[in-house]
Amino acid sequence: MGAKPPPKGRGALGNPGSRYLSHTTETVDDGWHSNAPPPLRTTLSVDHVRSALSWNDAPDIPFDRSLNPYRGCEHGCIYCYARPYHAWIDLSPGLDFESRLFHKPDLPERLRDELGTRSYRPAPIAIGTATDAYQPIEHTLELTRRTIEVLLDCRHPFTIITKSALIERDTDLLGAAADLGLARVILSITTLQPGLARTMEPRAAAPTRRLQTIATLAKQGIPVGIMIAPIIPVLTDHELERLMAAGREAGACAACYSLLRLPGEVSGLFREWLDETAPDASKHVMNRLREMHGGLEQDRRFGARMTGSGVYADLMLQRFRLAERRLGFGPPPPLRCDLFRPPDRHGQLSLF
Template identity: 55%
Template sequence: MTEMPSHLPAAQRPGRAAASNQAGRFEPYVRVPVDDGWGRHEPLPPLQAEVADERPRRMIATNNSPDIPFDRSLNPYRGCEHGCIYCFARPTHAYLGLSAGLDFETRLIAKPTAPIVLARELAQRGYVPKVLAVGTATDPYQPIERDRRIMRGLIEVLGEHRHPFTITTKGTLIERDIDLLAPLAKLGLVNVGLSLTTLDAAVSRAMEPRAPTPERRLLTLQRLSACGIPVRVQVSPVVPALTDHELEVIMSAAREAGAHAASMIVLRLPREVSPLFRQWVVERFPDRATRILNRVRDLHGGRDYDPEWNTRMTGQGTWAQLLAARFELARKRLGFLPLPPLQTDLFTVPKPPDCQLSLF
């Protein structure tokens, strides 16, 4: 038998960024396609997304990373159909026995009981409210949210408790929930980080194939801002030699659309993301692949990725310093300011209808 190429034919993966589906790092076996010698190669059907349900015991995840501005987060889904090739959360699929490649984009996990579990956690005796970051790993407004409505249920719970939270997304479906978010924004309980990596629709389609177009995301930003919801444009990741030249243009377009603040993160390629990105950039941008990959290594001390605190998301070296200087100049010129801190002193624990009333 003859070993076949490890990547899937393009016809089998339309609208997908990853080109392969290598086994996760915890798996004892590696899947290798082979030619069985029969001479018949019937084309396989295009990959379709599959959704399985998970019933979590807890929703709030905590971290003590010194370079992350929050210590707790939650995500209503595992995997993400947006399929962004650069997504740092891809390696988390290995914990499920799945691939960080095409599995991450097509084998999705939903948490339908998430609102119930979250309500139970917030009602625990001694719970101390701090800002809760929603959508830090996978997008809470990816396409399956339209039918599942798990994110909307989470917002309802957080609103009932008057709990502060942030949302990170590139999904325009967030507009559906403006009716819940706008009143909470008036109370200082929510802000939104909208990810915008490029204004080039062709680059966006290749890099984040099932995410809304840049133009459409700008419209969402405008609508959120018009309803009084503070929005931060997240220029992340900045891909060297591919999107870095757009930094100021993206910030300017976002400011014009109503963004209040801006942030930036350079491309990082942890674990399985590195070979996936390498394969992708050679396939999609062969004319500049070598330059992009060399610049990535320059950013991370000669490696595809350096996980050191405080430099992993900014990069290091001359190019990283120049990029940071450009961002700061644009931020000041455009009048971006930090978003106001969210309120934690409004938090309440709703009591069951038959519970005895409090004296105070």
């Protein structure tokens, strides 16, 4: 018998404690008393930030700065590599990550401050690299929209990666930025199988809806690409060419991919979900994944962690390159940094 199914609209099957806690609790039911949790509801808390931008110097990541308006993500993707971040604040990477969300109301203002420092030098900012900047709570909070307004006002280049059709709301800002060579969007799609997508990414837009979003953005003149991520051996790897073709037909001008990796607590959550959802394929999936990660569930080496290594990983790269050429994908258009202007403070002219 499999594990208990997840709550409706959620990805994780449970709520394991943070690895940093000295004590944990477990749900019990002896027929007399139970400490089973109440029905799951999404909660929203404030996450004040001292800095809007996060910096990295990883050689295999095509940006050195990023920002995320939200902590946690209601999309509930079971494979999300950002889940362990919740453990840092003593919450579970499981259902807590999907339901106990945090927003950063002062992020646009902090960003304006940072862009206004004398030492700042512009380069593309990646938005939504950890948690989706267009997850459902953005509909009412509009933090991402306010952030884009700051960037457009400063003529600062940026990229956005999302699974959400909500980005269509901001085509006015994105179109204006794209006309100046400042904006690029990537839609992430994992599978074209609706049933699999529903259990694996329960609150993200359906795959066909994401393809519609690519078409909508492309028709507005906004450079948009498709990211096939993560590729899950056995479950979705056979869809690579179909996904690329669907993205190209919708109007995507560039494509990329990444292989599933299971950091920290994500490994246990994913394997539990896999045993429940695809028990017959579970062992095969994990064995193939380890083959592509040098015997591990994730390979931390730069250059290998995203695409894997070995025979199957090499074959995946060859398939991608062949499809990329056949479908006419090219490199994404460059973003301009020469138009940057520091933010205007209180209507005063800059002295520098």
